[in-house]
Amino acid sequence: MTIEHIEQQIIEEFEQFDDWMERYNYIIELGKNLPLINAEYKTEKYLISGCQSQVWLHAAYEDGKVIYKADSDAIITKGIVALLIRVLSGQTPDAILNTPLAFVDKIGLKEHLSPTRSNGLLSMIKQMKLYAMAFKAKYK
Amino acid sequence: MTSKAPDILAFREDFPILKRSVYNKPLVYFDNAATTQKPQVVIDRIVKYYAEENANIHRGVHYLSQHSTMAFENVREQVRLFLNANHAHEIIFTRGTTESINLIASSFASKHLLAGDEILITQMEHHSNIVPWQLACEAKKATLKYIPFNEPGELELSLLDKLLTPRVKLLALTHLSNALGTINPVKEIIAKAHQKGIPVLIDGAQAVAHIKVDVQELDCDFYCFSGHKIYGPMGIGVLYGKEKWLNDLPPYQGGGEMIKTVSLEKGTTYNDLPFKFEAGTPNVSDVLGLETALNYIQNIGLEHIAAWENKLLTYASTKLQGINGLQVIGRAKHKSSVLSFIVEGIHPYDIGTLLDKMGIAVRTGHHCAQPVMDRYGISGTVRASFSFYNTKEEIDVFCEALKKAIEMLK
Numbered sequence: 132m133t134i135e136h137i138e139q140q141i142i143e144e145f146e147q148f149d150d151w152m153e154r155y156n157y158i159i160e161l162g163k164n165l166p167l168i169n170a171e172y173k174t175e176k177y178l179i180s181g182c183q184s185q186v187w188l189h190a191a192y193e194d195g196k197v198i199y200k201a202d203s204d205a206i207i208t209k210g211i212v213a214l215l216i217r218v219l220s221g222q223t224p225d226a227i228l229n230t231p232l233a234f235v236d237k238i239g240l241k242e243h244l245s246p247t248r249s250n251g252l253l254s255m256i257k258q259m260k261l262y263a264m265a266f267k268a269k270y271k
Numbered sequence: 272m273t274s275k276a277p278d279i280l281a282f283r284e285d286f287p288i289l290k291r292s293v294y295n296k297p298l299v300y301f302d303n304a305a306t307t308q309k310p311q312v313v314i315d316r317i318v319k320y321y322a323e324e325n326a327n328i329h330r331g332v333h334y335l336s337q338h339s340t341m342a343f344e345n346v347r348e349q350v351r352l353f354l355n356a357n358h359a360h361e362i363i364f365t366r367g368t369t370e371s372i373n374l375i376a377s378s379f380a381s382k383h384l385l386a387g388d389e390i391l392i393t394q395m396e397h398h399s400n401i402v403p404w405q406l407a408c409e410a411k412k413a414t415l416k417y418i419p420f421n422e423p424g425e426l427e428l429s430l431l432d433k434l435l436t437p438r439v440k441l442l443a444l445t446h447l448s449n450a451l452g453t454i455n456p457v458k459e460i461i462a463k464a465h466q467k468g469i470p471v472l473i474d475g476a477q478a479v480a481h482i483k484v485d486v487q488e489l490d491c492d493f494y495c496f497s498g499h500k501i502y503g504p505m506g507i508g509v510l511y512g513k514e515k516w517l518n519d520l521p522p523y524q525g526g527g528e529m530i531k532t533v534s535l536e537k538g539t540t541y542n543d544l545p546f547k548f549e550a551g552t553p554n555v556s557d558v559l560g561l562e563t564a565l566n567y568i569q570n571i572g573l574e575h576i577a578a579w580e581n582k583l584l585t586y587a588s589t590k591l592q593g594i595n596g597l598q599v600i601g602r603a604k605h606k607s608s609v610l611s612f613i614v615e616g617i618h619p620y621d622i623g624t625l626l627d628k629m630g631i632a633v634r635t636g637h638h639c640a641q642p643v644m645d646r647y648g649i650s651g652t653v654r655a656s657f658s659f660y661n662t663k664e665e666i667d668v669f670c671e672a673l674k675k676a677i678e679m680l681k
């Protein structure tokens with residue numbers, strides 16, 4: 132599935148929710164349920180420091196696609212991380228580099244990706260794109 | 272001395288921002304330790320300055336310049352009265368507590384700090400009262416030491432004698448901890464340091480809005496605070512220094528206003544106090560805003576303010592006790608209206624995010640006091656800090672919202 136396709140799915144899922152509470156409950160459930168990263172990657176080396184909540188990110192290159200794994204110590208951050216992984220993991224470096232990740236705004240989570248938030252998400256996206264760029268350079 | 276208690280909540284009406292809502296919920300502002308809101312009179316004062324009085328000061332022959340100069344210098348006298356300093360020229364205007372501390376750290380270190388010397392701080396300092404000393408110590412190959420604090424959040428003063436070694440050149444500590452709410456017995460600590468001839472700087476950023484400060488009674492050598500934490504504007508702060516120290520220390524920044532004569536051949540001679548430490552055009556409008564803020568709170572009475580805030584603290588502390596897994600961080604006997612806490616198994620950031628959605632502004636994280644968090648082995652706390660304009664009803668809303676957030680996150 133393309134990035135736009137997955138984004139559309141997520142937008143439709145979020146359209147079912149009437150208020151912020153339901154949206155956040157859903158994000159929290161995503162955060163709780165997904166074991167996102169192996170313990171061996173939850174180390175300083177993979178840490179993206181966001182001052183308040185921490186994010187760990189690991190990337191691998193398989194068959195022309197980038198596979199991301201990530202985690203966070205804050206559950207809401209982790210839920211949003213899960214959504215980003217769902218959209219970006221398994222895509223080609225080019226697709227990852229070109230997407231504006233428009234769904235974040237459409238499901239009302241834009242504030243979490245603002246530079247004034249100290250949750251590490253923005254740095255995580257930057258790091259995801261850097262990985263994509265590195266794989267693209269290495270394998271093309 | 273205590274006058275009849277005013278109807279403290281009537282003053283809430285003076286703060287226009289408290290009438291607004293966020294996310295369609297009435298704003299509950301519990302981040303007062305980060306910055307306090309401004310009463311209309313302070314806002315009006317700044318507007319009036321720019322609408323009717325603006326001119327550069329100290330150098331003009333014209334009417335507006337002289338008017339502004341007089342208004343500006345009058346505030347110095349008001350701040351002197353506020354702190355009960357001996358002389359108006361012991362009051363230096365800065366950008367805030369951070370700049371006040373940097374000024375002393377830099378000027379003091381350049382003249383008095385030598386390799387092998389020590390600067391003593393405490394384990395509960397704001398980064399603003401740590402990093403300037405780290406920089407000074409690094410530059411001079413001196414050592415930074417600290418007074419630790421115990422589990423409830425009180426300084427281990429039994430260690431003070433031992434820590435005040437002959438190598439200590441200065442002791443810098445906070446009057447009131449922004450992360451724990453602890454009010455330190457600064458007067459006794461200052462007396463102990465003075466017995467050994469060690470000067471003391473007090474970080475009063477959190478204290479001035481809650482405690483009546485008398486620098487002569489405390490006998491501190493330096494006292495620092497920020498306008499924005501005492502209902503005044505951002506970008507203005509105060510450094511009080513004893514005359515003998517301010518005369519002794521070299522200037523911090525060079526520029527206009529702080530000089531007597533400048534010659535490219537013969538060098539520069541410096542101006543007298545306080546101008547020696549006020550290089551460049553000062554922040555006149557915010558100095559005037561600060562004056563209005565100081566008058567405003569003195570008119571209410573700091574003792575009435577503190578009494579109401581203590582009631583709010585007790586009320587909130589009692590209510591929070593009923594919440595499972597919640598642990599208050601900072602349980603000093605003498606504390607101010609700062610309520611820092613963690614909830615078992617839940618990240619403070621998550622709680623802060625959900626409270627925000629319910630219209631409640633709290634601070635989460637390390638509160639610029641990472642050593643305090645390290646002491647407890649935690650990454651951060653949720654901090655609610657109250658002001659006299661807050662109400663018990665707001666605390667009720669906060670507690671219900673907190674329970675809801677915990678329910679969602681559990």
Ligand SMILES: Cc1ncc(COP(=O)(O)O)c(C=O)c1O
Pocket residue numbers: 304305366367368369370397399400445447448449474476477497639
């Ligand atoms: C105890 C303490 N010291 C220093 C500061 C720094 O004040 P400012 O940022 O106004 O310079 C703060 C502000 O949070 C504080 O709480």
